[in-house]
Amino acid sequence: MSGSRTLWRAALLAAVAVVGVAGTSIPASATPSLQVIADHLKNPRKITVQWNGTILVAEAGEGLPGCAAGQTCAAPTGAVYRVQGSTQGRVVTGLPSAATISTTPGSPVQAMGPVQVFPDYYNGGYTVINGYDGTTDTRAALGADGAKLGTIQRTSDGSVVADLTAYETQFSPDGRGPESNPYGFAPSGSDWLAIDAAGNDVVKVSGSTLSTRALLPDNQAANGPVQSVPTAIVPGQNGTYYIADMGGMQPGASRIWKLAPGQQPQVLASGLTNLIDLTTDNSGNLVALSLTTGFGANGPLPGALFRVDPCSGAVNEIPSGGLLNMPTGVAVGPQGQIYISNNGSTTDGQLVRLRS
Numbered sequence: 001m002s003g004s005r006t007l008w009r010a011a012l013l014a015a016v017a018v019v020g021v022a023g024t025s026i027p028a029s030a031t032p033s034l035q036v037i038a039d040h041l042k043n044p045r046k047i048t049v050q051w052n053g054t055i056l057v058a059e060a061g062e063g064l065p066g067c068a069a070g071q072t073c074a075a076p077t078g079a080v081y082r083v084q085g086s087t088q089g090r091v092v093t094g095l096p097s098a099a100t101i102s103t104t105p106g107s108p109v110q111a112m113g114p115v116q117v118f119p120d121y122y123n124g125g126y127t128v129i130n131g132y133d134g135t136t137d138t139r140a141a142l143g144a145d146g147a148k149l150g151t152i153q154r155t156s157d158g159s160v161v162a163d164l165t166a167y168e169t170q171f172s173p174d175g176r177g178p179e180s181n182p183y184g185f186a187p188s189g190s191d192w193l194a195i196d197a198a199g200n201d202v203v204k205v206s207g208s209t210l211s212t213r214a215l216l217p218d219n220q221a222a223n224g225p226v227q228s229v230p231t232a233i234v235p236g237q238n239g240t241y242y243i244a245d246m247g248g249m250q251p252g253a254s255r256i257w258k259l260a261p262g263q264q265p266q267v268l269a270s271g272l273t274n275l276i277d278l279t280t281d282n283s284g285n286l287v288a289l290s291l292t293t294g295f296g297a298n299g300p301l302p303g304a305l306f307r308v309d310p311c312s313g314a315v316n317e318i319p320s321g322g323l324l325n326m327p328t329g330v331a332v333g334p335q336g337q338i339y340i341s342n343n344g345s346t347t348d349g350q351l352v353r354l355r356s
Contacts, residue, residue: 032321032356034342038088041081041349043097043109044341045131046116046184046232046277047331055083055339055351057329058128059090060113062347063099064145074098074146078113080126080155083351092155096130096148108346112149116184125156133181133198135169150180152192152205162205164194173212174200184277186233186241193241195230202233202243202259214265216243216257221250228255232278234286236310242268242286244275251294256286256308269313272306281332286310287318289330289340303327305338305354319356 043060050056059079067073078095082088097113115131132139132149139146148158150165168180181198185205192205193213202213216228226248233243239261247253254272257265269288276291286308292300303324307316318338328344338354 032319032323032354034323034340034352035355036350036352037083037339038081038351039348041341041351042077042079042347043111043113044081044328044344044349044351045114046329047339047341047351048117048119049331049333049339050119051334053085053334055331055333056117056119056126057081057083057341057351058114058117059349060111060115060131061095061097061099062109063097063101063111067099067101069101069103072098072100072142074142074149076145077111078130080114080117080128081351092126092128095128095153095155096146098132098142098146098149108348110345111347112181115182118185118187120154120156123154123156125154127152127154127161129164129182129185129194131181131183132165133179134165135178135180136166137169139165150182152182152185152194162192162194162203162208162210164196164203164210167203167210168196168199171212172199174215176200183230184232186235188235188241193233195233195243197229197231197246200228200230202230202241202265214259216245216265219245219247219250219253219255219270221248221253223250226250226253230257231276234278234280236280236286237284242278242280242310244278244288246274246276246291247272249274254290256288256313258310267313268310269308269315272315274303276303276328277330279331280310281307282334282336284310287330287332287338288315289324289327291326291328300326305330305340318354320354321356 048056061077064073064075076094078097080092099111152161164182165180179198183197185194229246243257254275256269277289290304302322305318329341
């Protein structure tokens with residue numbers, strides 16, 4: 001478990017160190033092109049589009065500004081960013097965030113914090129899942145500002161719905177030793193299904209009770225077995241959920257899983273690379289986002305988008321013109337608009353709309 005997550009984190013940090021904030025330019029005349037909806041976002045992650053077109057972006061923050069190089073520091077710099085018509089800005093601030101500051105001057109800050117957000121229609125405010133790569137012991141070392149990392153929390157009163165890091169630390173369902181990194185969740189009636197990228201599992205949250213819904217087995221890459229590293233979960237029809245995994249950041253090792261009621265996960269599509277998010281379009285197809293299609297001599301290659309048939313698993317690329325630079329989230333709007341968190345592993349991220 002820890003080897004897979006350490007590899008992922010090291011690869012991400014190396015990637016953003018090479019790319020920096022500049023990343024891939026957005027030419028005005030390119031087709032496809034990107035329309036910038038919001039910028040200067042701090043480590044934007046997943047996107048939620050509400051029925052009325054309101055867009056919510058989880059910002060993982062920047063950890064503690066001024067933290068010493070080589071140190072990991074926590075601070076309440078995570079946020080929820082909202083775009084509602086012509087009005088946009090942060091509607092929730094003060095959420096937990098932690099970052100390890102690079103010893104290389106000028107390197108972007110890549111933070112752990114809010115990963116995904118849903119409106120909380122019952123209590124008001126929002127429900128947020130906070131990422132955190134570690135255990136309860138490492139989290140405790142961050143102090144009070146890191147206490148809600150690795151949890152699902154309500155913004156209305158700050159209460160913790162579920163402590164996923166504590167669950168993984170205590171039980172380690174995949175048997176590889178405790179390390180947790182909650183990286184997405186989805187509503188399941190009044191419950192939640194959450195994925196743990198380090199635990200390689202799907203955790204059901206029912207009230208105050210947590211249980212393992214499914215384990216995602218290793219995949220076989222060219223250089224040997226790699227852990228699944230699930231990164232996204234999205235509901236489909238008739239109680240079925242779909243899960244994307246990163247496949248240890250190995251080329252062609254990412255898969256999309258189908259999790260039907262009462263069944264164990266089955267592979268729907270394979271042969272993909274570095275999947276970081278998953279959503280559905282208005283026709284019920286899946287839309288999968290690749291963080292990067294690989295790593296070259298000059299750093300990470302552009303990300304990519306794919307449309308996946310939820311029945312056959314057929315995969316077709318959605319042209320994006322090579323414009324996606326370390327993208328970290330994707331969502332589809334009411335009129336079929338595709339929104340992406342771009343430059344997602346920096347404190348100068350963007351919410352963009354893909355136009356073609």
